[in-house]
Amino acid sequence: MALVHDGDPRPAPEQRRPFWTIARRDSLAGFLFAAPQLVGIGVFVLLPLALVFWYSLHEWNVLANTFNYTGTQNYEQLLNDTTLARVLGATALFSAGLVVFNLSLALLLAVLLNQRLAGITVLRTLFFSPVVVSLVAWTIVWGFLLQHNGGINGTLALVGIEGPNWLRSPGTAMLSVIVVQVFKNVGLNMILFLAALQGVPRELYEAARIDGAPAWRQFRRITLPLISPTILLTSIITIVGSLQVFAQIAVLTQGGPGVSTTVLVYYLYQQTFQFHRFGYGATLAVLLFAIVALLTLAQWQLRKRFVFHEQ
Template identity: 65%
Template sequence: MTVHTELRPAAPPEPPAAKPFWTPRRRDALVGWAFIAPQVLGFFLFVLGPLIAVIWYSFQSTNLLAGTTEFAGLENYEHLLDDPVMPSVARATVLFCVGLVVLNLSLALLLAVLLNQKLHGTTVFRTIFFSPVVVSLVAWTIAWNLMLQDNGSINAMLQAVGIDGPNWLRGENSAMISVIVVQVIKNVGLNMVLFLAALQGVPRSLLEAAELDGAGPWRRFRTITLPMISPTTLLTAIITVSGALHVFAQIQILTLGGPADSTNVLVFYFYQQAFGNHDFGYGAVLAVVLFVIIALLTTLQWRMRKRWVFYEA
């Protein structure tokens, strides 16, 4: 007996369900972009936009009286090479940066090491050393301007012990030293706190093991402590170098770049040219030079981290 089976055509497969547009991944991405949108917008408006404008102005010749702007090509950059004041400005900038960075970092590390000791009254001294950081920069500089005058309180104290102090802000050498010291005292507390936090993070077991092996205090500090706090040293170095190249208010209030351009650093010279002489084209060139110097120094420090930062491979 033969059984006949009827073949039925297979049912067409059901179309896959359409995926919703707002998947969890896309919602998370939208939330992320919403959070960073203010920062991105601010970067374009207040960083990238002004930077492009400065570069554009550096190729222009602006006449404020006539209200005209003409393309000047490389004339402003050629003027930079022929400017007779630039050697003095470069010398003052280098002296100020080197003096500030060396003195600030050395003093901050020394204070941090002293305050890291288990002694009575360290909390009071931490407050004293850090308090200038939160003081208004202008008020701080004005107070020091009064103290550094020929008849100021510093010379009065020196005279009380039989020393005839100079007019600190009128001598070419003493003016630069005074500006550096004022800036160091103002900001050394910040680096001190950073170094202090790094010192407190050094494992005591390593120091105790080195002491048991006969290593003295200086050897323990040089071979264990300094390598362990090298990331903080890198951070403070970058912050201090960048801050040294941006100093303006202290020069404006204390010396106005004098005497004989001995304290006329690059930032203040840029201000003089752009807003004093109303030469925006040449001022923009100086701003571009300052930007390039800061970028190169920061990149150099960052590239060298692998050689002297302990945590880098």
């Protein structure tokens, strides 16, 4: 190594920085950890979405082994489908009923189970247990209970009440499906609400009690604003889940009576696998994706107005 004297006008050579700096190593490690998830999203989400849109531009006849390009014909048929309006109405009714009943009951149970009472752990386990039960088994059991001569009407008969045919009457079929779904998944939202309630500082309630605020005002002014992020999360999960319901409809009502319980996913199934209209079924899938994306985006935008931490 050459020494530079005080009288030497030549500058000292600059030290070359190594390529693998700490920052680059950290970035590479981050990309490697995220790569499996990115590959999974590309293979199992983005690629199927692209294929569904591609199939919606074709008519695929599996029996005749034909795959013909039809352009926007399936989308024109979508606009002229008279049954689709009633299907969308049934889907909206099911989603609205599920969100209202599920979130309300989950929040009520969370508030009750947040109390320091004896045996509260057993009650938490009891209310959460339907979440881990097989969906098909749960639905089949409720199907027997809701029959005209099933367990629910048998219990009502003991007190002199003649129950309706819950799953075959237009006025009660949708309500029955909603109730079955609410009881199945209310435990998940209950646990999320319970965790949020336990994160609210107790000092706020003590200060409110000192100021003379009643329990309802404490709940409205303290509890609801502080758990609003969880309310947003559970509402998104519940709405998206309500738009994907299939097994309950297939087991309980098969979309009937008429199309009163035919939600969009079940209608998609009928068109694709019962009527073998794969192109039109793909078009309905595109419509379902658009509805889910728009509702999720709308809820996410509303967070700035209703979520406490975003204001």
